[in-house]
Each structure stands twice: as C-alpha cells, then as structure tokens.
Amino acid sequence: MPKRVLLAKPRGYCAGVDRAVETVERALEQYGAPVYVRKEIVHNKYVVETLSDRGAIFVNETDEVPEGALVVFSAHGVSPAVHEEAAQRSLRTIDATCPLVTKVHKEAVRFAKEDYDILLIGHEGHEEVEGTAGEAPDHVQLVDTAEDAAKVEVRDPSKVIWLSQTTLSVDETMVRVRQLKERFPEMQDPPSDDICYATSNRQTAVKTMAPSCDLVLVVGSKNSSNSVRLVEVALQNGAKAAYLIDYAKEVDLAWLEGVETVGVTSGASVPDILVMELLKFLESHGFGEVEEITTANEKIAFALPRELRKDLVR
Numbered sequence: 001m002p003k004r005v006l007l008a009k010p011r012g013y014c015a016g017v018d019r020a021v022e023t024v025e026r027a028l029e030q031y032g033a034p035v036y037v038r039k040e041i042v043h044n045k046y047v048v049e050t051l052s053d054r055g056a057i058f059v060n061e062t063d064e065v066p067e068g069a070l071v072v073f074s075a076h077g078v079s080p081a082v083h084e085e086a087a088q089r090s091l092r093t094i095d096a097t098c099p100l101v102t103k104v105h106k107e108a109v110r111f112a113k114e115d116y117d118i119l120l121i122g123h124e125g126h127e128e129v130e131g132t133a134g135e136a137p138d139h140v141q142l143v144d145t146a147e148d149a150a151k152v153e154v155r156d157p158s159k160v161i162w163l164s165q166t167t168l169s170v171d172e173t174m175v176r177v178r179q180l181k182e183r184f185p186e187m188q189d190p191p192s193d194d195i196c197y198a199t200s201n202r203q204t205a206v207k208t209m210a211p212s213c214d215l216v217l218v219v220g221s222k223n224s225s226n227s228v229r230l231v232e233v234a235l236q237n238g239a240k241a242a243y244l245i246d247y248a249k250e251v252d253l254a255w256l257e258g259v260e261t262v263g264v265t266s267g268a269s270v271p272d273i274l275v276m277e278l279l280k281f282l283e284s285h286g287f288g289e290v291e292e293i294t295t296a297n298e299k300i301a302f303a304l305p306r307e308l309r310k311d312l313v314r
C-alpha cells in the first residue's frame, strides 16, 4: 500500500465560528483598533494570535475593558449577568454568540419559566455551559461525569428536561442521557438537538475514516471542546493512534513510523490554511496521495450580529 492521507469533509470552520471571526475583523475595519473581545472569540490559538496582531485585545472579564469601549462577546455565549456588567460600565457591545448556542439559552429560559429542573450535560468550567447555566441558575444543574449523573437530585422527577453543550461527543452524551433516564424515566428530551450540526457532522466524518487509519491528526487547540472530541471519536472508532495539534510543526516524526494511512481533520474553530500546511508537511514525508472522505455538504451561514450590521457601509 502506498502512503496516503484520508481528509475528512466536513472539517474546520462552522457557520458560528465564521461569523464570530468575521465580526471581529469587520469591527476592526469599521471602528478601528482596539476592539476588546471577552474571552477567546473562538478556541483557536492561530485565530486569536492573528486577530491580536490586527488590534483585538482579548480579556477574561468585562471589568478589564475601559469604560465606554467596544467589546465583542465570543461565539460561546455569555450569561445575562455579563450583559448587565457591560451595561453598568457603559460598554458598547457586539454579541457574537453563535445562534445555535443562543437557541440552547432560550430553551433554558423557557423551561425554567415552566419550573422544570434542567440537567445540563456539559463540561464543568467551559464558557458555553457557564453562559447557558447563567440564564437560569436556580433551575440548571450541570451534569459532566457519570458520577454527577448518579448523584444529581431533582425536585419532581416528572418535571425534568436535559439540555446539552453544543460541542459534546454525540455518543458519550447519549450514554449520559441513558444513565439519567434510568434514574428519571420521565425526563424529557430537548425540543431539538443541542449538539450542533457542525459538531455531529465532523464526528461522523471521523467515524467513517477512523477504521482505515493508522494515525489520525486533528488540527485544533487543546481548549477547543469539539476538537478534543474528534481525537476521542477517532480512537473509539478504530484509529490506531490520534493526536491533537495546533500546527504541522508539532507532528512528532515517530508518530509516522510504520504508518500507511493518516486521517486528517480539524475542529470547527480551525481555519483551513492550517490543514493545508499539515498536508504539505505530510507530502514532504511521503504522504502525497490525498483522498477526501465526504460525509456531508454544509451550506449553513449566519448573518453578522445586528449591532454590527447597522453600522456597516452597504
């Protein structure tokens, strides 16, 4: 067998990331630097470094933004408390929260109003779950581990619903849901899937190619939930090895020893230029043949945030 690369499609940028990154770029063009951004606009080192070079200033909290300045909220979403803090400091805000995260926020608000106990499946400390839980802190409990699912208590087992972070492993989430349903058989499902199309499509592509791969390389940053999940999905579905890398230069040549087929994919926050650099690197090490494995064609796009649209020259 010649050495070859299987290239997953879809991979890389999703519609929410594309919109969030363009929001910062257009804000810099429209209003000039600096543009403050609360948290990483998307979880990718290259994107954050590139935008920083152009004049974006990334901060952890709104109190680091000078009074009256412009701040962009990241794709992962923020809680109402963050909007209030920004208003108190008279900040001008542009909310680049992905509309699919906003959808989960609205579900949390709606079911809290109806006085449900909401079990939010997600990773403790992730910005997205902090934002979603912050919509209804008195009604939401986070379920991260199997232990959490075994311990969580609800007020009325006939009035419980589960929601989830958008970037989880589809399979592992269903394991957690089954575990919860054993304890709360009347628990309701979300009105529509919370794990977004981009997360599940990228996992499906990896599942398809993983059994044929000696090695899977996922381009993505360590704090990118959906990228980390792609490594796990590759290993769970037959790849002999899988690694997460930000850049081609991080590939350890020992990983390529005895390898005939390398699978390549990237997380939803990764620009394709980084994948192209990896393909060039692999070609220089004998992996010149590239076959794209297509499991879905994505056509979703989101309009820019309205706070920005109103100021843009048409």
Ligand code: SF4
Residues within 6 Å of the ligand: 014, 015, 016, 017, 075, 098, 099, 100, 101, 166, 167, 196, 197, 198, 199, 226, 268
């Ligand atoms: S991964 Fe999904 S939820 Fe997150 S920004 Fe992309 S489309 Fe939106």
